[in-house]
Amino acid sequence: MPLKLYYAPGTCSLVPHIALELIGQPFEAQLVKMHKGEHRSPEFLAVNPAGQVPVLQDGDETITQIIAITLYLDALHPQAGLFPQExxxxxxxxxxxxxxxxxxxxxxxxxxxxxxxxxxxxxxxxxxxxxxxxxxxxxxxxxxxxxxxxxxxxxxxxxxxxxxxxxxxxxxxxxxxxxxxxxxxxxxxxxxxxxxxxxQPAAQRAMERERIRLRAQPLV
Ligand SMILES: N[C@@H](CCC(=O)N[C@@H](CS)C(=O)NCC(=O)O)C(=O)O
CATH class of the missing domain: 1.20.1050.10 (Glutathione S-transferase Yfyf (Class Pi); Chain A, domain 2)
Known part of the structure; x- marks a missing residue:
């Protein structure tokens, strides 16, 4: 079963999103429409009671928190270079x-x-x-x-x-x-x-999927 990432465009879930693209193996990217409040829906709260992205699912395991998710990905794929070796x-x-x-x-x-x-x-x-x-x-x-x-x-x-x-x-x-x-x-x-x-190609692929660009219109 492929890894599954719950993400919301332009949020901090971009970090594991790029990490998954760096790994280069197929994964499922599940969009959470935060602007529509989907992160507060019963379905999503059942996945992460904190109502936050990112969430990584590996089979029956659910992992939250960017640091934990990315260190987990690194342990699974040490050759992907997600962190320095030395x-x-x-x-x-x-x-x-x-x-x-x-x-x-x-x-x-x-x-x-x-x-x-x-x-x-x-x-x-x-x-x-x-x-x-x-x-x-x-x-x-x-x-x-x-x-x-x-x-x-x-x-x-x-x-x-x-x-x-x-x-x-x-x-x-x-x-x-x-x-x-x-x-x-x-x-x-x-x-x-x-x-x-x-x-970088991995960042480009993730940003394209999220439909975001580096330069964005100010929101506040
Ligand atoms: N410390 C958390 C931060 C996660 C976080 O702040 N996620 C934001 C998006 S950048 C979110 O889902 N916010 C929705 C909310 O808190 O209602 C992590 O490392 O994953």
């Missing part, structure tokens, strides 16, 4: 992945859905403004990591070819536009990197 490089890739997941991603939530943090329009506007500031600082740090990787002779955060950490970096750089932050002029090296990642 121990310290691998550890630092997982370190960056955890930072993207627990810091960058959660800061974006404050920009995109401040109503999840506080009540009242005024407070929400303040949370969003603070979130945008924080996100800009995080994009600066992400660019530093990209520049450091290049200085060490690596085109990507994963090394010579893209891996899970690059898929997540691409996702959050794309979000910076959705959040109306448009850091392109301010961070040319970051956008040059995002373009190079997005141009």
């Amino acid at each position: 121990l310290l490089a691998r550890t630092h890739a997982i370190e960056t992945l955890a930072w993207l997941n627990n810091t960058v991603h959660t800061t974006f939530n404050r920009v995109f859905k401040p109503e999840g943090a506080v009540d009242g329009e005024e407070m929400q506007a303040a949370v969003r403004a603070k979130g945008k500031q924080g996100y800009a600082a995080l994009m600066e740090r992400l660019q530093d990591k990209v520049v450091a990787a290049r200085a060490a002779g690596n085109d990507y955060l994963n090394g010579a070819s893209i891996g899970v950490v690059d898929a997540y970096a691409l996702t959050v750089i794309r979000w910076s536009q959705l959040g109306g932050m448009v850091p392109e002029q301010q961070w040319p090296q970051l956008w040059d990197y995002a373009e190079r990642v997005a141009a």
